[in-house]
Amino acid sequence: MAHHSNGNDKQVHYVGDSRVRADRKKLYPKDYAEFPGKTEAFFPDFLLKEWMVAAVFLVGFMTLVMSEEPPLGELADPTNTSFLPVPDWYFLFLYQLLKYKWASGPFVVIGTVLLPGIAFLALMLVPWLDRSKERRPLKRPMATGIMIVTLIAICALTWAAEYQHELQSESVPGRKPNDTTVIGLNEQGYRIYQKNACIKCHGDHLQGLNGPSLLGVGNRLTHDQINHIIDHGRGAMPAGMFQGSPAEKQVLINWLLQQKQK
Missing domain, CATH: 1.10.760.10 (Cytochrome c-like domain)
Known part of the structure; x- marks a missing residue:
């Protein structure tokens, strides 16, 4: 226990010999609205908002899954030689990547490990590569550029995979389109x-x-x-x-x- 040096009678309590006041108050960040985009407590303010968004998304996703039965294709037929296997749409860009010579065959490690690894590592390192306090995309060229290039590459590869799959489906011997009517058999x-x-x-x-x-x-x-x-x-x-x-x-x-x- 000690007294202030200015002579008043207010007592100040210290913890041990650390000279840290026992009645210290928690330090809260300034009002977020006062400095938009520059300060916010990660816990619990920011983290709580993230949890709430994730919870709403999860509830909506579970509702959709339980209300709509998943679409199933035809039963597997080992005698059907016209069937062309293809992965789900969210893996089509990787599927297309493995069709190129420089990412398949003896270089398959490039297409399966190296290029996807570099892409995802770059996305993970964005917070450390771009530590700007700005939130506007135009003020964050590195983060925005990496994201745009990644999205363009994924969309282009996905489209190419789907387009080539349609061409292959049309050229498979014995594969019949939905409308199998032949016009003009007597012509x-x-x-x-x-x-x-x-x-x-x-x-x-x-x-x-x-x-x-x-x-x-x-x-x-x-x-x-x-x-x-x-x-x-x-x-x-x-x-x-x-x-x-x-x-x-x-x-x-x-x-x-x-x-x-x-």
């Missing part, structure tokens, strides 16, 4: 199609046998593209397979252009 174009042995690879109903399905080819290819494929071939189809006259080729192309899906 001259179909007879030319049969005459030139197209039917051996593409099937009598364009369903695809050794070659890809031509159902809906009118939606996918233009007149010039079909003409180029007939003349020069594509994939396993060699050039010069068509043995008819130029007029017959045009009739065949026009007939193929009619094969459209709704």
